[in-house]
Amino acid sequence: MGAPHNDAQVYVHGVGTALPGSPVTNEDIAAHYGMPTVWRQWVDEFIGTRSRHLAVDLASGKITHTLTDLGETAARGALADAGLAAGDVDVVVMSTATPDHLAPATGSRVAARLGITGVPVFQLQSGCTGAVQALEVTQDLLGSGAYRTALVIGGDTSAKHTSPDVDAASVPLEVQVNGLIFGDGVGAAVLGTNPVEGRPVLRHVHTRLVGAGREPGQTVYWFGRASTADGVPAAEDYKTIENAAAPMAADALKHMLHALDWEGGRLHYLLPPQLSSRMTGRTLDHLGLTDTEAISRVTEIGNTGNAIPYFQLELLLPRLRPGDRAVGVSIEASKWIRSGYALEQPA
Structure with a gap:
């Protein structure tokens, strides 16, 4: 897949x-x-x-x-x-x-x-x-x-x-x-699958589990009769996540650009991970895409989990012009998953 x-x-x-x-x-x-x-x-x-x-x-x-x-x-x-x-x-x-x-x-x-x-x-x-x-x-x-x-x-x-x-x-x-x-x-x-004028093509999607041998960075507990979480709803190793976020995002982006042979061409938009406002900034600095516009909403709506890409796409779609390329990157700390997706507006 x-x-x-x-x-x-x-x-x-x-x-x-x-x-x-x-x-x-x-x-x-x-x-x-x-x-x-x-x-x-x-x-x-x-x-x-x-x-x-x-x-x-x-x-x-x-x-x-x-x-x-x-x-x-x-x-x-x-x-x-x-x-x-x-x-x-x-x-x-x-x-x-x-x-x-x-x-x-x-x-x-x-x-x-x-x-x-x-x-x-x-x-x-x-x-x-x-x-x-x-x-x-x-x-x-x-x-x-x-x-x-x-x-x-x-x-x-x-x-x-x-x-x-x-x-x-x-x-x-x-x-x-x-x-x-x-x-x-x-x-x-x-x-x-029907072409629609002014709408982008989903060129490539990539997800990989990379957490073998690593402790989860975040655990959310389920409270049932046999619960053993001692009343704590969630635990998060924020420092480990903060240190791992940027390198994982870079790996995902590198894979996406290589898979699509976009390494030599300009990437117009980046939809970065939305873990927190501070971590988003660190990730963008690490990626060093100075000519690429980043689309983020984390400062005003927080980390919305599974909703993140859609809020970014909502801002992206009206901006796309013929030939524009965009890559979204997402990482998960629960058991360390990296992922990305690429969009291109047909010329």
Whole structure:
């Protein structure tokens, strides 16, 4: 999987996104949890993300938006952007690390709300590279000729795993960091084999597990009757992730450029990993693409997990001109996965 397709080109027909509620700033979080000014300054300098959207109301602790709610909104937006209806979709692929339920699958619930029926629906359980994994699966499904139009959805609602009334001062730093980095959101794209003027071709998708022999950089626990996580929802080795992010992104980019023979040509846009604002900056510095425009939204919406590429694509598509090339890179620290995808606007 992941090799460039010669039998059928896959086009990005449309993109849609959804965010829950209003932005929640670092000041909002500091005020809610009663954290001192020095803590807020540390967040600004160490993490860099200024705000995020949460699917949970901090005041009441109630869930305001489910992943299904946001998925429906994003999917409807993608279909509208593509000028297509639910009945035009032949296959649905969704990726998430935080489904609403273990069963039924959130992707099936979204499809049912849209009125999509009688088609295959697949759901991938993965972290930040899940959206790229879904793109790879979808590219191969469409490239095989078995389907013509696919709805791809990716997103996460991480806030539901953290209690709004927790004593933040007693929470380990790695748990605080994990809660501050992430924001909730969902994105979707319509992919198809029919050429559409002004829409780019998905040239290549690449995902590789590179974590053999390495401890996970992040673990999110499932709380059931046999839970052994001692009440900690997630653990993150932020320093290890910070050191590994840029080299992994560089490896993914190098593979993409080599696979497409784009090494000697100009890359117009880069869609970098969105781990945090500070890490995004470090990764861009490491890659050294001074003539390439980076498209990022992490500072204002945080790390939205499986939704990240769709928010970037939403900004990218209107900017593309004939002949433009773009590469998106994503990495996952849970068990160290690198990934990338390449788009080209036909000349």
